[in-house]
Amino acid sequence: MLNDITGDREAHHYPEHESGIVMTVYTKAPTKWLLVDRETGQVYQGSAHGDWDRLDPVVKPEKKKDFNG
Secondary structure (H helix, E strand, C coil): CECCCCCCECCCCCCCCCCCCCCCCCCCCHHHCEEECCCCCCEEEECCCCCEEEECCCCCCCCCCCCCC
16 A cells, blocks of 8 residues: 555565475476565576576666656
């Protein structure tokens, strides 16, 4: 829901368990999978080795918008 004064969105809170949960993906095409942490915004892509590789955003200078004028 939007805050009427600032226009900011209220942060979503996710319930946490007392102990960690193991989540497993069985697939023949691991690189098609993305894992998104909806709390932090971090994004990971599955690798051929069965790991999750963190994807860091890349902003190309020619695509960056100038908001100063």
